[in-house]
Amino acid sequence: MDRSAVVAKTVVSLRREAERVVDLVVDRIVAEIPSYAAVPRDRLRPGVAASVHDGIEFLVDGERLPVTADAAAVGADRAERGIPVEDVMHAYRIGVRTVWERFAREARRNDADPGEVLQLAERVWEWADGVMVRAAREHRRVDLETALDAQQRRGAFIRALLSGTLDRAGLHLQAAAFGLNADREYVPFRARGGGDARGIVTALVPYFPHTSPPVTLLDGDVAGLLARRPGERVPGDVVVGIGPSVRPADAVDAFDRASRALDTAARFGLSGVYDLSDLGLRSAVVTEDEVGTLLYERYLAPVQDLPDIERTVVTYLSGGMHVEDAARTLFIHPNTLRNRLRRFEEVTGADLRDHATLAELWWALAYQSLGDHPPRGG
Structure with a gap:
């Protein structure tokens, strides 16, 4: 949009006092936002100055796209300093409000057209929104990278601790850095x-x-x-x-x-x-594979083609070796169950009254349940 002579004169006046406006913005940011108190002025001022000068230049024609490079650098710097993104947005709003207050006051003094000033105000805040979005996006990116880096360092510390590759000399300091008490x-x-x-x-x-x-x-x-x-x-x-x-x-x-x-x-x-x-x-069943194989071959391989015999033995043992209970579970007569148990003993040479045999049979069955035994018919 074309600027009237009055508005152009006002912008020129604002340009002349730009550095004083920058100092005012810095003072207001530090006073209003506690998290900025720890930022040295020589680190805070360049970003503020860039934004103030960009804002004033935007008032010249109002059509230029937002300058985003400085906003991105500001967002990254504030994230690295631990300043919340909400405070960064607050600081930008202070800057825009301060510049606009000075411009509007000078425009009134010069009898600028209120409609033109209002239209310009809308465009200024539209420009400011674009700058703030870029700063916030970069702030969040750095925040995420910082969090991921901390997570990766914590993960590396825990892996080293659990694997025994951690330098024990610095264990106390490293543990404390990740919130652990070495004692x-x-x-x-x-x-x-x-x-x-x-x-x-x-x-x-x-x-x-x-x-x-x-x-x-x-x-x-x-x-x-x-x-x-x-x-x-x-x-x-x-x-x-x-x-x-x-x-x-x-x-x-x-x-x-x-x-x-x-x-x-x-x-x-x-x-x-x-x-x-x-x-x-x-x-032990999991780690002692050779023992499991031997016991499987001793007690279960001989009955691999006699599924009723094996099922009867398993039911009998899992039910506490009660003949009547096991028979009811299998829907067979108790004498049929006794005959199957006797058949198992004949085929395998096992004695189901011997505690050592029962322990070995349990081991063989547990090993079989892992699926590590030879395939049936193999």
């Missing part, structure tokens, strides 16, 4: 399931030591430290292996136990929270 005990854990890592972290939120969970991703699992052991169940289809409560410096062995507990529970299709003591011999 306090924590519960190492490893978890999977529940859909994704975020779901697992959400399920464990009540058990973390603070609001920034000391967790990381490790081979697809969520791993880290808890303030206390979770309850037996956690929301969702999540399985969690935990180790004993230890200080961060002693987390390696405890985390190894948590990993073994997780692997064991997951292999047996369990969900919930487990340490190795909860799983008993199951962990």
Whole structure:
């Protein structure tokens, strides 16, 4: 839009006092926004000066697109200094309001046309909105990068702590930097399931030591430290292996136990929270593959073509070795069940009254449930 001679004269007058306006804007920002008090004036003034001069130049023709480079730099700098984006927007509004107040006062003194001044005011705020959007976008980008960087550094620290590659000499300082007390005990854990890592972290939120969970991703699992052991169940289809409560410096062995507990529970299709003591011999079944193979071949391979015999033995053992109860479960006569048990003993050489045999048979059945045995008919 064309500017009248009066408005043009007013703009020229405003140009002459631009530096005083910059100082006024800086004073107002520091006075009104507490978060800006820590910003040195020599770092605050250049950004304010650029915005004030751009605003005045926009008053010249009102058609120029917003200058965004300085706004982006200002947004990034304020984010790095920890100034909230809301305060950055407040500072920009102070600047625009101050410039416009000086312009409007001078325009009235020069008897400028009120309609022209109002129309110019609308365009100025439209221009200012574009500048503020760019500053806010850059502020949020830096905020996100800073958060991601902090998360990555926390993750690297936790991985090093749990794997034993952390420099123990600086452990106290590094732990404190991530909100951990090196003299306090924590519960190492490893978890999977529940859909994704975020779901697992959400399920464990009540058990973390603070609001920034000391967790990381490790081979697809969520791993880290808890303030206390979770309850037996956690929301969702999540399985969690935990180790004993230890200080961060002693987390390696405890985390190894948590990993073994997780692997064991997951292999047996369990969900919930487990340490190795909860799983008993199951962990040995998982790790001692050779023993499992030998016991499978001793007790189960001979009856692989006799499914009724195997099903009868499993039902009998799982029901507490009560003949009548097992027979009712299988819908057979008790004598039929006794005959099948006797047949099993004949084929395998097992003695179902011998405790050692029963323990070995349990092991063979547990190993078979893992799916690691040779395929039937193979």
